[in-house]
Amino acid sequence: MSNALDYLKGLSVLVLFQLLGEGLAQVLPIAVPGPVLGMILLFFVLRQIEPPDWLTKTAGRLIGLLSLFFIPAGVGVFFLPEPIQQQWPAILAAIVGGTLLSIALTGLVLKALTPDIADR
Incomplete structure (x- = not known):
């Protein structure tokens, strides 16, 4: 209890x-x-x-x-095929851009938090 x-x-x-x-x-x-x-x-x-x-x-x-x-959001995508087909370039750009930005920011934060390792 x-x-x-x-x-x-x-x-x-x-x-x-x-x-x-x-x-x-x-x-x-x-x-x-x-x-x-x-x-x-x-x-x-x-x-x-x-x-x-x-x-x-x-x-x-x-x-x-x-x-x-995340399952409900993923399933919801299958019920909106027309809007997704119309906007796939913007969606793809957001996914790729967000991924690259996340990788870059993670590297910068890691470098800032661990300066002794970054200097080796």
């Missing part, structure tokens, strides 16, 4: 920060999604305190299930 309550507490905290982010997104004049603002808020809070075990356990479990969350 304690295990289920731990997951419930963790999910409650994560949903609370998402709702806080949604509220900020409605108030602030910036075009950033609410869940992203919620993650940023959670990041700054967790930098100040040690995350509780129940929150770490819940987050780890959700990350383990992350691939399942």
Whole structure:
């Protein structure tokens, strides 16, 4: 029973920060999604305190299930063949550009965080 309550507490905290982010997104004049603002808020809070075990356990479990969350979006693509066929060059450019940008930024962050290894 304690295990289920731990997951419930963790999910409650994560949903609370998402709702806080949604509220900020409605108030602030910036075009950033609410869940992203919620993650940023959670990041700054967790930098100040040690995350509780129940929150770490819940987050780890959700990350383990992350691939399942993409199934509905992937299935949805098959039901929109006409719009996808019309916009495939833009979709392909976004995928390739996003991948290259991710690789470049990962390299820059890795180089910045590990300067002793990069200098060898």
